[in-house]
Amino acid sequence: MRTPSRRRPRATLAAAAAGTLLAPLLSGCWAGAGGTGSGGDAINVLMVNNPQMTELQKLTAAHFTKETGIKVNFTVLPENDVRDKISQDFANQAGQYDVATLSNYEIPIYARNGWLHEMNPYVAKDPAYDEQDVLQPMRESLTGDDGKLYGQPFYGESSFLMYRKDVFAAKGLTMPAHPTWRQVADLAAKADGARPGMRGICLRGLPGWGEVMAPLTTVVNTFGGTWFDKDWKARLDSPAFREATEFYVGLVREHGESGAAQSGFAECLNNMTQGKVAMWYDATSAAGLLEADDSPVKGKLGYAPAPVERTRSSGWLYTWAWGIQQASRNPDKAWKFVSWASGKGYERLVGETSGWSDVPAGKRASTYTNAAYRASAAAFQEMTREAIENSRPNDPGVQPRPAPGIQFVGIPEFTDLGTKVSQEISSAIAGRQSTDSALKKSQALAERISEEYEGR
The missing domain is CATH 3.40.190.10 (Periplasmic binding protein-like II)
Structure with missing residues (x-):
């Protein structure tokens, strides 16, 4: 148990906040x-x-x-x-x-x-x-x-699921009106190889607190996990956080895009535009690009809410x-x-x-x-509005949170913490380490933030 003497005073924390933002x-x-x-x-x-x-x-x-x-x-x-x-x-x-x-x-x-x-x-x-x-x-x-x-x-923007209606029709697949992540994984397996070289889904794997950690954190939320509990205890080693991360890493490794560990928003956009993937979970702002007049997939896409497990909604807010x-x-x-x-x-x-x-x-x-x-x-305006209006920045999961944010934790230190954790997760996606190893290292990183914030 950490003693109060290890906690930094409020004035020091305020200075640290400015220092973190100015670190670069x-x-x-x-x-x-x-x-x-x-x-x-x-x-x-x-x-x-x-x-x-x-x-x-x-x-x-x-x-x-x-x-x-x-x-x-x-x-x-x-x-x-x-x-x-x-x-x-x-x-x-x-x-x-x-x-x-x-x-x-x-x-x-x-x-x-x-x-x-x-x-x-x-x-x-x-x-x-x-x-x-x-x-x-x-x-x-x-x-x-x-x-x-x-x-x-x-x-x-928020986030939602984009999918190829023509590919689903050819394979006899139906997208549920409100899909769960388990259903999405099943659809990804069935859509895998629907066309030569096509993979079932694209999910970000590129390191960055705003890259892989954005979609992954929404999955963590709806699986029942959280970065920190209401008392600032780090929870990256909790069963729910582990289950969500293992699910995400497993899905992208088994049915995701080629080179997933180097794929961010731009790469997934290219994969979807070029017909290399059947589904993509990402920002609602992508729809305008996919439906542009010069897009080869214009008119071929369907849109569904961000997949859920234990929450009513899971889309991010930005x-x-x-x-x-x-x-x-x-x-x-x-x-x-x-x-x-x-x-x-x-x-x-x-x-x-x-x-x-x-x-x-x-x-x-x-x-x-x-x-x-x-x-x-x-094609997408109503789904985009619903995604934004259903987002819950102050209550994104199943438990009280100590700071606002859906795809991030609203503290200055998160830019550094999220980036370091993302590197571990991306390494697991690339197959360079196990998810268990990635989360053990990530939990240790998060515990340093716990020491600063516990008792505030």
Whole structure:
């Protein structure tokens, strides 16, 4: 039994939180904000280089700036780079960037550390923004421990099961309306080899807390497992966590894609597009790519809810959202940008100028009642909405949790812990070690976090 004397005090833990988020940056020197900060009629926005964001960048000057007179200076970087730069600027409250793209993993942590501007007063004064139109799971995931809003979603996603309807029909297979993982495993075995070189299912095996650990953790949840119990005791060696991991590793090894240990979202997308797999469990955002006009599998796919075992639902919840830095020199102008970029009007603008399939969906109820969007995304829009609305970020399993999160644990240390555990799991998928060995090592890693948090 660990004694209280081994627990770190709250002040030390807060410092550790900032240190963990800044860890990738400590190998170099940082000399303050540098460059030119925002001011006057300009704001600085730091964002990830996803297609939806680059489309926003193209539309901003001709629409937002023209309407408001507020110039927006964008810095656009790949995901890993942008996370590092955001943590650097926000943790130091340097104020170089007014707004940044943050996920529902970071926002509660940043809010806890006082790095973000509360948004409730802006929402109250801006009824046209219609906060109640934002899907409830999104609102909850962007709320701090104090019950206040600290982010607004730009687009959101959950996870579901995608499958080849034509392959299932040819093999006489039927996808249940609400499949269990056991049923999925049986279908994967029967679909294996349905066509030359085709495997039954694609599941991520690539190391990374946001790669293999995202889908695997949803399986762990619905099998009855958890990373930590309500008292912060590490539970990676529990029977339920072990059963779920052995199931996942066994399924992908027996009926999964070739090179599974090196396969992430991009690789599974390619496998599905190229007809190399009959099923794929992953992000709902993949459907828009699979149903694109130039996709060879457009119209051939069916969609089912994330498979379950012991829970009603198991889909994850993720959003790229906007956060306003507490040290922003222009928070009012920053809110005007956020409310425009996440508002109903922006969705209409994208639909009318770029096409409704490009709308950053997954965040507003009104999107799913829009006739033009429903027609464009008919194959998957209803299933996507249901997946998001049925997600339970504060109650994803069968037991109370000490921190929010479905496919992650909402603590700063999870980026490092999840990555290290993912390397062990990926090694098991590759056949370099047993699942039992991988979990023993993973439990030891998680127990170090337990020592820091127990008794809080």
